[in-house]
Amino acid sequence: MTRRGVAAAAARYLLASSLALGGGAGGAGAPRPGMEAVLGAQAPSPAVAFPDFVEIPGGPFVMGADPATDPSAFDNERWSPAQGTGTVEASTFYLARHEVTVAQFAAFARASSWRVDPQALAGPPSHPVAFVSWPDALAYCRWLEGEVRRAPEAPARVKQLLAEGWRVTLPTEAEWEKGARGTDGRRYPWGSEPRRDRANYENRGTAAVGTYPCPECPYGLADMSGNVWEWTGSPYQPYPYDASDDRANLEADALWVMRGGSFGDQARQVRGSTRGAADPGARRAFIGFRVALVKR
Amino acid sequence: MSRAPKAPERKNARPGTSKGSAPADRPAPTPAAARVLWMPLALTMGLALLAFLPRVQANASLSWSFRAAVAGLLVWQGVLLLRMRNAPAAPQLAVTLRANHYVQVVVQLALFAYWGWYWRPIYDQAGLIAAQLLFGYAFQMLLAWSRGEPYRLGFGPIPIIFSINIFLWFRDDWFYLQFLMVAVGLLGKDLLLWHREGRMRHIFNPSAFTLTLFSIALIATNATDLTRGSELASTLTLAPNFYTLMFLAGLVHMYLFSITLMSAVAAATIFGLSAWYAGLTGVPYFIDSEIPAAVFLGLHLLFTDPATSPRTALGKALFGVLYGLGVFASYEWLNALGAPTFYDKLLCVPLLNLIVPAIDRAVRSAPLRLPWQLHWSPMTANLAWMAVWIAFFGAMTAAGKTDGRHVGDSLPFWERACESGRRHACQTLIQIETSYCADNSGWACNELGRHYMEGTLVAPDREQALTLFARACEGRFQPGCLNLLAPDTPQTANPRALDLRLLLRERGLNLMEMAEPDLYARACEHGWAFACERRAGGLP
Known part of the structure; x- marks a missing residue:
């Protein structure tokens, strides 16, 4: 499929499968209208800007990268000594189109007793939230799930999924990578070459979520490359990745995977297969997250 | 008791003013x-x-x-x-x-x-x-x-x-x-x-x-x-041999100001009550000491002000007994209230001050008058009481009841005591784990989180459990992170070396530099079975 073909397919796909919780389906390049309403000064508290979940259909995808064939790949992306990449089967799940914003996180901070780093709330409302630890991100997911269950304005389809046992949580690193790269093993969400007009990297700070349009991205997700690193629900372990055993060594010090690179990174770090890891208590200016809707 | 009288009366009665006072206290020009x-x-x-x-x-x-x-x-x-x-x-x-x-x-x-x-x-x-x-x-x-x-x-x-x-x-x-x-x-x-x-x-x-x-x-x-009262009460024993130091400093006070009977009798009362309680219940009353360091400090430096305590020997002894009983009762009362127990040494002092005249009157009354009289000078009597106190403190120290290791220092001891249903043992276990969690032991936070999630030792509280799991996770204790993902089936693991450095401090030793083999040997002595197995298996 040509790049144009991929874009058209993605657009069709978006219209069909996007669970637009904040207001219309919308494109990848602009913040949701519903979110605008919340971010505005006139937005009534405690309005919640529900995420715009995008369906990632189940099926296999190529995970990892082989440093032998891809000079930009890091050693920890290699699948195994004998194999450069692996194929992983992922069930259908939903991934938020955008990273969680400062405004969304502030709504959580206002509505809950969870202690957050004041720096997390200091950024522009439409920018991705940063200075959040891994437990902070999960606390947000738990709160959001409760809000979706409670709020009458939350879409019936999502309420139904939650009623069927789905959960709002962080994506595993496999889910994240599939969301970023699709099924064809591309290096970047838009293709094989770095593009400064497609993602916020090699830059000085964060940008409002969805500022960089990405019509070529497989599922229309914004900022899967750059802006802020995104926490995942996977403990850092050497490949090969095994979804059925995505559990950590209980005796080792905790280290959790983050993906996507940030505004301050080089092109090599913002590839779809780049694996970062951080102390779960780390609250940094370049680490944020996005939420997923999964059945586990 | 009377309120402060009017100024002229007070002037007449107080030292250091123009009338009725000793020349040494008279004001300078x-x-x-x-x-x-x-x-x-x-x-x-x-x-x-x-x-x-x-x-x-x-x-x-x-x-x-x-x-x-x-x-x-x-x-x-x-x-x-x-x-x-x-x-x-x-x-x-x-x-x-x-x-x-x-x-x-x-x-x-x-x-x-x-x-x-x-x-x-x-x-x-x-x-x-x-x-x-x-x-x-x-x-x-x-x-x-x-x-x-x-x-x-x-x-x-x-x-x-x-x-x-x-x-x-x-x-x-x-x-x-x-x-x-x-x-x-x-x-x-x-x-x-x-x-x-x-x-x-x-x-x-x-x-x-x-x-x-x-x-x-x-x-x-x-x-x-x-x-920061709780920190103040719990950090005294970070200083090695604190009890011995306070004992020595207290001797100076005792010698100069004849407070021996008050301090020594109060200490003996608390030691005695602690021993009685431990014999009765099988667990120590004050968790990790026979007499908490801050209480030991209090009975030397807090309640012994000569101006607000009895004058007679028997009165002082009675005052000491009452302080000991007061501390013991305050500790139990604070525990029952769920309040921090470090207030125990403070609460009874004003009450005791108020009954000082009654104590003085009582010891001069016929029923309490001693049938025998020691014809010693006050100085000689004080020295005699000091000798008794020195012997008593020496005996307590020799028995490991002051600066030495205490059975209550061991967390596994409290786990076993809790399982056996010993009095207050589960409450104490929670209290100890809370304290270690506050010290940033991820293991302790995770254990506490499990208790709140399972609701066996404390009332179930899911939000509190999640907060504790988060704290454990941020302390890099992996089960804490996993419990955030799946809180309904909480997991645990043995304490890491970092946790052991906190859990084995006893009353404040700094173990951050201790070599791991020594650390696990110490853990084994404290009753951590996994540490003993690890040593037996030849692991460091």
Whole structure:
């Protein structure tokens, strides 16, 4: 499929499968209208800007990268000594189109007793939230799930999924990578070459979520490359990745995977297969997250 | 008890004034008002200068506390000056140096120096303690002169302020309450008086009086978090051989001021009650000691003020017994309330002060009069009691009941005691884990989280459990992270080396540099089965 073909397919796909919780389906390049309403000064508290979940259909995808064939790949992306990449089967799940914003996180901070780093709330409302630890991100997911269950304005389809046992949580690193790269093993969400007009990297700070349009991205997700690193629900372990055993060594010090690179990174770090890891208590200016809707 | 009488009576009765007092206490010749009023002004300026300390400047609330204290003192001085224009009497100043004050100051300074060597916040607090001293002196001068009385300049306020600071600090954000606590202590000393043995004396031990009032307010409002009282009580034993040091310092006090019977009998009462309780229930009463270090400190430096305690030997002994019983009962009461137990040594002192005349009367009455009389001089009798106390403390030390390792230091001991249903053991286990969690042991936070999630040892509280799992996770304890993902089936693991360095500190040893083989050997001695297996398996 040509790049144009991929874009058209993605657009069709978006219209069909996007669970637009904040207001219309919308494109990848602009913040949701519903979110605008919340971010505005006139937005009534405690309005919640529900995420715009995008369906990632189940099926296999190529995970990892082989440093032998891809000079930009890091050693920890290699699948195994004998194999450069692996194929992983992922069930259908939903991934938020955008990273969680400062405004969304502030709504959580206002509505809950969870202690957050004041720096997390200091950024522009439409920018991705940063200075959040891994437990902070999960606390947000738990709160959001409760809000979706409670709020009458939350879409019936999502309420139904939650009623069927789905959960709002962080994506595993496999889910994240599939969301970023699709099924064809591309290096970047838009293709094989770095593009400064497609993602916020090699830059000085964060940008409002969805500022960089990405019509070529497989599922229309914004900022899967750059802006802020995104926490995942996977403990850092050497490949090969095994979804059925995505559990950590209980005796080792905790280290959790983050993906996507940030505004301050080089092109090599913002590839779809780049694996970062951080102390779960780390609250940094370049680490944020996005939420997923999964059945586990 | 009577309230403070009118000024003329008081003047007649109090030492250091023109009538009815010993010549040694008589005030020095009165200087002119202007020549003495510079003193509170200088002290206030000193306080204002301390407001420029970096620590004060870094905290807006602390800075405002200083400004408010300075402003209050300046306004008071202004009002006093205006009053003096209309009244011919100039403020009087006398220098009165009392041995019991400066000896206590030396002992308290030695304690701060030694304790601070092992717990640095003591040294960091020096500037704030100095500020309280300046405030206290200025406050007491202005109070005396406002009441038309001479001010007796001496070391008096220092032991009061040091004593307050040994037991309770308000956090920087609430530091104005520390100034208020000092003011209340000094007001209590100067205003709450009664006739005793032909003189006007303060009713209450000044530091214990204000500490108790503030403690009751903090307990009632569940606001202990505004203070660092818990840290103060628990860090004394970071200093090695703390009990021995306090024992030695206490001997000086006992020798000079004949307080032996009070301190020793109080200590013996608490040791005795602890032993009785442990024999009855199989677990120690005070968790990790026979007598908590802060209580041991309190019975040397807090309740033994000669001015607010009985005079006779039997009265002193009875006072000591009652203090011991009071501490024991307060600890149980605080536990039952779910309040921090470090208040135990403070609460009963004002009550005991109030019954001192009754004790004095009782011991002079026929039923309590001893059938035999020791015809020793007070000095000889005191030395004899000191010898008994030295032998008693030596025996307790030899039995490992003071500075040595204590059975309650072992967390597995409390786990087993809890499983066996020993009295208060599960409550104590939760308390210990809470304390270690506060010290950033991820293992302890995760264990606590499990208890709150499972609801077996404490009432179930999912939100509290998730908060604790988060804390464990941020402490890099992996089961804590996994429990955030799946809280309904909480997982656990053995403590890591980092956790063991916290869990095995006993009463404050620094184990951060201890080699891992030694650490696991120590863990095995503390009853951690996995550590024994690890050693047996040849792992470091």
